[in-house]
Amino acid sequence: MSEVSALAEADISFLKPYLPPAIGLREPQHDRKDDSQSAEQPPPPTHQDESQSAQDRPFVTLTYASSLDGMISLSPGLRTTLSGPGTKSMTHYLRLHHDAILIGVGTAIPDDPSLNCRYPGASLETQPRPVIVDPQKRFHVRGSKVAQLAAQGEGKVPWLLHVGNGGGDAGTDEAACERIYIDVGRDTSAPSVIAWPLILKALKQNGIDSVMIEGGATIISTLLCMPDLVDSVIVTVAPTWLGQGGVSIAPAATVVGEERINSATLEQTAWRQFGADAVLCGRSQVAV
Ligand SMILES: NC(=O)C1=CN([C@@H]2O[C@H](COP(=O)(O)OP(=O)(O)OC[C@H]3O[C@@H](n4cnc5c(N)ncnc54)[C@H](OP(=O)(O)O)[C@@H]3O)[C@@H](O)[C@H]2O)C=CC1
Numbered sequence: 001m002s003e004v005s006a007l008a009e010a011d012i013s014f015l016k017p018y019l020p021p022a023i024g025l026r027e028p029q030h031d032r033k034d035d036s037q038s039a040e041q042p043p044p045p046t047h048q049d050e051s052q053s054a055q056d057r058p059f060v061t062l063t064y065a066s067s068l069d070g071m072i073s074l075s076p077g078l079r080t081t082l083s084g085p086g087t088k089s090m091t092h093y094l095r096l097h098h099d100a101i102l103i104g105v106g107t108a109i110p111d112d113p114s115l116n117c118r119y120p121g122a123s124l125e126t127q128p129r130p131v132i133v134d135p136q137k138r139f140h141v142r143g144s145k146v147a148q149l150a151a152q153g154e155g156k157v158p159w160l161l162h163v164g165n166g167g168g169d170a171g172t173d174e175a176a177c178e179r180i181y182i183d184v185g186r187d188t189s190a191p192s193v194i195a196w197p198l199i200l201k202a203l204k205q206n207g208i209d210s211v212m213i214e215g216g217a218t219i220i221s222t223l224l225c226m227p228d229l230v231d232s233v234i235v236t237v238a239p240t241w242l243g244q245g246g247v248s249i250a251p252a253a254t255v256v257g258e259e260r261i262n263s264a265t266l267e268q269t270a271w272r273q274f275g276a277d278a279v280l281c282g283r284s285q286v287a288v
């Protein structure tokens, strides 16, 4: 039996307002559970910055699974399952509705993820593009799960985002991926850090209109402090505590004058239970 099953109509209605606007185009027309329960309808999707986003960046969804103590893995580099069957199916439904899934190399190396969509009815055409932010070329894509799935026609060929201009020798991994080089300029104190507007612009220029950013901790924590770049946030909360020493989602502290203020807040929120887990959807609140 598949580990991922079709969502009930009420679950889909709950998620819909937080999905990229193209919703409907990729909906499999079969294998959906019937469910007469109707979810409350939050407001329709809005874009954080309509004029800028439509041109320069895709629709951005941040999504991850957290424990009750705000952790996403038991220890750095340890793949940790938090989502139950219902929220796992929800994640694959989200994957179905985005053009790309993005993770950092800090997740790609230890997790060796599949990054494909196993939702019932998903086809190769509807698969999201796996994207790995790997500025320093640390990920060996040949032999990785994501490359194997692409070779088997069960996922798309992954894109690796690097710093630079594409110079240098081609490595042995070339057939298994496509590389996108982003020039961050020479005069920078952090030469391996790519500004997020540049990452998102590169995706948009390569035809990505929606991206689901799944982690890890560094990437999610950073983007939570950039609400103008984020359209939706969808968090699975699992009823468990991972304990001290785990990897947590914690945006940088924000200080205004001499006062500590909250680092990030969601608005237009909605909660729903999927099996034993709770799912929180919201939009990043942009400071005025
Ligand atoms: N429960 C959940 O939902 C999830 C849990 N996880 C867990 O999270 C953990 C990994 O988190 P973490 O170690 O923070 O890794 P990340 O996946 O956030 O990757 C961090 C690395 O990505 C690169 N990177 C990130 N942002 C940028 C940028 N703006 N420009 C250039 N490079 C960038 C850097 O690579 P470099 O160091 O090479 O410069 C950085 O060290 C794992 O334990 C994983 O299992 C991950 C996803 C989801």
Ligand SMILES: Nc1nc(O)c(N)c(N[C@@H]2O[C@H](COP(=O)(O)O)[C@@H](O)[C@H]2O)n1
Residues within 6 Å of the ligand: 064, 065, 079, 080, 081, 082, 083, 091, 103, 107, 108, 111, 112, 113, 114, 115, 116, 214, 215, 236
């Ligand atoms: N939603 C969610 N729940 C969990 O419990 C998780 N551990 C993760 N991890 C993320 O999903 C990726 C694995 O994807 P595949 O199933 O291998 O396709 C992993 O790399 C994390 O990004 N997510």
